[in-house]
Amino acid sequence: MRWLLPFALMLTAPVAAQVAAPAEYADTQLPDPAREMAARGLMETLRCLVCQGQSIADSDAPMAGDMRALVRQRIAAGEEPAAVRDWLVERYGAYVTYDPPLGAATWPLWLAPLLLLGVGAWLARGSFRRKER
Template sequence: MRTRLLLALALVAAPASAQRPPAALAYTQLSDPAQEAQARALMETLRCLVCQGQSIADSDADMAGDMRALVRQRIAGGERPDQVRQWLIARYGDYVTFDPPIGGKTWPLWLAPLVLLGVGAVIARASFRRR
């Protein structure tokens, strides 16, 4: 009976313990306006890994809050925005940025729009010639 009671308490308490408060700087601006402007500009260029279509500045996901706090902590610690960006890319990969660098893994992202534009032009030209 006692074991069942403890198990029931653990099951009820598990969801409550899963809720954690947001990171300290997730929703708090830095006291230095210049540093906050740098952090904000950087956050606009970083993709939320949960939402995927939003920047971490716009997302309400817990992961985005943690990333905002990380950016602010590192900027407040004296790192430059490009250093923070490179650290995040090293940690999460090129996907974390809305502007991935051209490289072996990302060349299809950069080449696909040009190929599709070329195919569209060929189709349009063939269609106009038939008329």
């Protein structure tokens, strides 16, 4: 009988670890279709900080639900999507957006493809010159 209490506690642990109920607007559309479309468009451009590969519109993570609720609440209150996006970038950093702004930390991301293209063209030019000789 001594094993019964620890066994019962092990079985209740998953129940205690359940996530709290999602925020009000996490999975509920706004009543105004134009505002819902603006919110949805913004949510598709924001990265889920937990999933990393999905937008907050597509993610089932609780944090993405909280972010969807924040976006919908602010859009419903009359804020513009750009202002909501700026607020989220200020709060979570530039990583939250799929289109990071050009800055000191992100300039290598923007310049690397151009540099690689230039190096590839230079190598191809050298290869073609050797074949002609």
